[in-house]
Amino acid sequence: MLIGTAGHIDHGKTTLLRALTGIDADRLPEEKQRGITIELGYAYAPTADGQHLLAFIDVPGHEKFVPTMLTGAAGIDYALLVVAADDGVMPQTREHLAILSLLGITRGVVALTKCDRVTGDRIAEVTRQVAALLAPTTLRGSDCMAVSSITGEGIAALRARLDQVAMGEPPRLPVGGARLCIDRRFAVAGAGTVVTGTLLAGRLRVGDPLTLARGDGTLHAVRVRGLHVSNRPADEGLAGSRCAVNLAGIEHHAVARGDWLCAPGLAQPTDRLDLRVTWLPDAPRALTHWQGLHLHHAGGQVQARLALLDAHLESGGVPPGGHALVQAVLDEPILACWGDRIVLRDAAGRRTLGGARVLDTAPPVRHRRHQDRIRLLQALEHDDPAVRLAALLDSAPLGIAASALARAHNADVAAWKASLASRALIAVPGPGGGEHWFAPARWNDLGERIRTRLAAHHRQFDDEPGVERDRLRRMVAPALAPTVFLARLEAMREQGELDRAGAAWHLPGHSAELSDGDRVRAERLLPWLLDRAVDPPWVRDLARQLEHPEPDTRLLMRRLATRGEVFQVVRDLYYARAAVRDMARLAEAIAADGDRRVRASDFRDQLGIGRKRAIQILEFFDRVGFTRRVGDGADRAHVIRGDAPVVGD
Secondary structure, rough: OOOEOOOOOOOOOHHHHHHHHHOOOOHHHHHHHHHHHOOOOEEEEOOOOOEEEEEEEEEEOOOOHHHHHHHHHOOOOOOEEEEEOEEEEEEEHHHHHHHHHHHOOOOOOEEEEOOHHHHHHHHHHHHHHHHHHOOOOOOOOOOOEOOOOOOOOOOHHHHHHHHHHHHHOOOOOOOOOOOEEEEEEEEEEEOOEEEEEEEEEEEEEOOOEEEEEEOOOOOEEEEEEEEEEEEEEEEEEOOOOEEEEEEEEOOOOOOOOOOEEHHHHHHHOOOEEEEEEEEOOOOOOEEOOOEEEEEEEEEEEEEEEEEEEOOOOOOOOOOOOOEEEEEEEEEEEOOOOOOOEEEEEEEOOOHHHHHHHEEOOOOOOOOOOOHHHHHHHHHOOOOHHHHHHHHHHHHHEEEEEEHHHHHHOOHHHHHHHOOOEEEEEOOEEEEHHOOOEEOOHHHHHHHHHHHHHHHHHHHHHHOOOOOEHHHHHHHOOOOOOHHHHHHHHHHHHHHOOEEOOOOOEEOOOOOOOOOOOOHHHHHHHHHHHHHOOOOOOOOHHHHHOOOOOHHHHHHHHHHHHHHHOOEEEOOOOEEEHHHHHHHHHHHHHHHHHHHOOHHHHHHHHOOOOOOOHHHHHHHHHHOOEEEEEOOHHHHHHEEOOOOOOOOOO
């Protein structure tokens, strides 16, 4: 169990930890000299049964070091609020308590220290002060225990209380990917870079590949070389643990406090967040539209401006003690996930004014105050993942990639999908091998848009058989991945709602038959194209052989192309369908036999054609989505797209 101290400077936090654990958490010479805590300190002690471990984080109490206190408070399970019986409640007592409440810490105990200096009446008076102070916070009702670190009075009882809580603590499940915010970094001779922090989610194992995300937005691939959990060597660390991670792949001077270690898929920095803000009752003034503040998240801090999203914009701001939906625009990117807690301090960084909970890490810039958007944010406040997922899917006309949802909420995709087992969810293959999810209503809406667009096209171009897939996607849903759009088309064809003639998709019953004369001409010219499969005649040559006007022959070839019987590679140059299929399969074979890339020189040599024509064919494959061009100049090549069927099949 991770326990964090809190309280005013010189109220005895470090001395209390020494009495509880026998460990002096002040490790810096300056701390020894000045007698105050400046940096985070750590102490560990086994519980009475020897089966559990108490892990303490000692935080500084001086107002200048509140950002350091915030770093230590991130991820704690239990608060140890320290109040000196002689001083009573002081400014940092109030601020630290407010921070604990804003971070959602609901469990803790109050230690009334220095009780050897005061009378019983004074202890009772301070106990009443503390109870009144706790009443409006998340720690309301927490016990006050009188102790003296000098005489030992009450220390055994406090230690027994902490042992009891730790022994009854259920293990935290390692849900989602690993997320660790770094609070220290140093080098160890013979080992290299070591970073420490609280593992906020997931699990860490020796050998795991991770991403180190810097505060400037840069990402570094690293590997876990070694691991200590709660000051002991370990092979694995679980969420809620204090971890020291020996990293391979980066020098210690390239790491800073506030950087993140996370599973590779979670490394998505953002400079915009939608939040539910709580403005403290003792804030000196209302939170106004576009107010500048310091935003503290885990171990990092950035400047931000807050845009009000709800009715508080019209009412002039969020009054002290109020709550509001806001969008935070950050000066620098951070790594955040749904549910993360944030503390807001004034622009000068001197006073804590409020806190917030992250609702969306990729909010829209436009229409952010639309009522549908506000309703979605209200649904995202729900702790039930099934409720959040249903709201997200319902608000997404084009569905959502499951990987994007898992990344934003650091959720296990399979478990989240299972949470909707009693509800309807449409899952189809997405790009990169993942799934793309739709709410049934949005899936049906997409199908209706496809039908409507095709019906309009058939009315306008009744002589065409339909619309090629990528062109239809650009008409209906240009932002949708080709793989997902194809899945929708295929599902509609299976249900008899669509049909396909070659490459052209059309509504059932629609046909664009060639005239008798054009069909006769087509039956004459198609064998000519097949006879010269890799070097077909140009339209002018076809017209000459048909003894037919060139413009009419060109129109005939366009109609055959829309029917999928031929493919236009460049203007006035058409290839037979079977020839295109064979060339596409040849490109696949070349890619499979080498470095997964198709180069014009290899393609040219295999087909026995000129380099210019080979480039034209490969560029045609790029246009239809069968390949993707990479590199330039001598490094130019074409990669087979994994989500595209063979052209001509």
